[in-house]
Amino acid sequence: MTDVGGNGGRISGPQFRVPPLVSIMKFHRARRTPALILVCLTGLCAASFASRGTVPVQDDDPEGPKLHDVAGAVKWIEGKGGNIAVQTGQDGPLVIDTQLARDREVVVAAIQAASGGPVRLLINTHWHADHTGNNEPFGDKQALIVSHANVRARLSGSERIEGRRADDTPPSALPDIVFEDALTLHWNGERIELEHVGPAHTDGDSIVWFHGSKVVHLGDLFFAGKFPFIDLASGGSVRGMLTEVSDLAERIDGTWTIIPGHGPVCGRAELIEYRDMLATSIERVAAAVEAGKDFETLFGESPLNDFGASWGAGYMDPERFLKVLYQDLNR
Numbered sequence: 001m002t003d004v005g006g007n008g009g010r011i012s013g014p015q016f017r018v019p020p021l022v023s024i025m026k027f028h029r030a031r032r033t034p035a036l037i038l039v040c041l042t043g044l045c046a047a048s049f050a051s052r053g054t055v056p057v058q059d060d061d062p063e064g065p066k067l068h069d070v071a072g073a074v075k076w077i078e079g080k081g082g083n084i085a086v087q088t089g090q091d092g093p094l095v096i097d098t099q100l101a102r103d104r105e106v107v108v109a110a111i112q113a114a115s116g117g118p119v120r121l122l123i124n125t126h127w128h129a130d131h132t133g134n135n136e137p138f139g140d141k142q143a144l145i146v147s148h149a150n151v152r153a154r155l156s157g158s159e160r161i162e163g164r165r166a167d168d169t170p171p172s173a174l175p176d177i178v179f180e181d182a183l184t185l186h187w188n189g190e191r192i193e194l195e196h197v198g199p200a201h202t203d204g205d206s207i208v209w210f211h212g213s214k215v216v217h218l219g220d221l222f223f224a225g226k227f228p229f230i231d232l233a234s235g236g237s238v239r240g241m242l243t244e245v246s247d248l249a250e251r252i253d254g255t256w257t258i259i260p261g262h263g264p265v266c267g268r269a270e271l272i273e274y275r276d277m278l279a280t281s282i283e284r285v286a287a288a289v290e291a292g293k294d295f296e297t298l299f300g301e302s303p304l305n306d307f308g309a310s311w312g313a314g315y316m317d318p319e320r321f322l323k324v325l326y327q328d329l330n331r
């Protein structure tokens with residue numbers, strides 16, 4: 001366990017273009033209805049909003065990042081990549097994950113608007129490009145970047161995911177502080193624990209506990225309401241994923257708010273649904289492997305259909321998810 005404390009040396013922040021209008025929405029977990037706060041950085045304050053399901057959507061910019069209050073000092077930026085968390089206070093902004101490089105302009109603007117000042121600490125939950133793609137604007141020691149050791153190792157290498165090369169990572173965007181098992185920060189008046197888990201989604205997954213705010217960011221261990229991607233080529237493990245998720249479902253009680261790697265902010269009930277889906281899926285595929293079925297036969301039996309279409313409506317459709325399960329359980 002390593003301990004990094006309090007007010008270190010001053011870090012001067014990068015210069016960002018401030019968006020003309022930033023919308024901030026309050027996310028009410030209990031009732032799942034959005035109340036609205038608009039912060040206008042110019043005098044113009046005009047935007048119309050509509051609610052689409054449980055997540056508020058801004059009519060005039062349906063694709064842009066949205067900022068939601070979560071609990072305590074923690075906010076959530078919802079966007080196209082992995083979920084970003086921002087914690088603010090007297091020590092300066094702390095950010096978790098940075099989404100995709102291709103969306104750099106809007107993502108960096110959203111982080112800067114949520115932070116209200118130069119970001120000082122940046123945590124990466126794992127190495128994937130939809131969580132580390134915009135490290136660079138905060139890099140070069142402007143913010144200190146913190147991760148599990150395998151994140152730095154994989155970002156420094158020439159890894160491929162499903163045949164695609166990750167974006168080249170410049171040295172300035174690599175993690176500055178790495179850890180093996182756990183790291184405790186005392187930052188903005190609360191204890192923050194970074195805990196390495198797995199192998200699960202990859203071999204470098206961290207979850208982040210905000211003990212004062214009672215918020216936990218689970219990274220890509222948790223795709224809320226969706227079949228998860230499990231990156232076997234990066235040391236991920238199907239059974240490891242279930243082990244870690246099951247463990248977390250026991251450790252997280254109903255007083256905690258969960259930020260998943262993907263999907264809306266939620267609580268223990270949604271994590272348990274996800275754990276049960278994982279357990280049942282793995283059980284069925286393991287039985288098929290045991291019975292000597294080939295993948296085509298298994299897929300033809302539609303063994304995940306009873307979960308409903310919504311679970312397979314994300315990045316992982318039922319065929320892709322089944323393939324990952326089959327590949328791992330059959331080796």
Ligand SMILES: [Zn+2]
Pocket residue numbers: 126128131201220
């Ligand atoms: Zn990922």
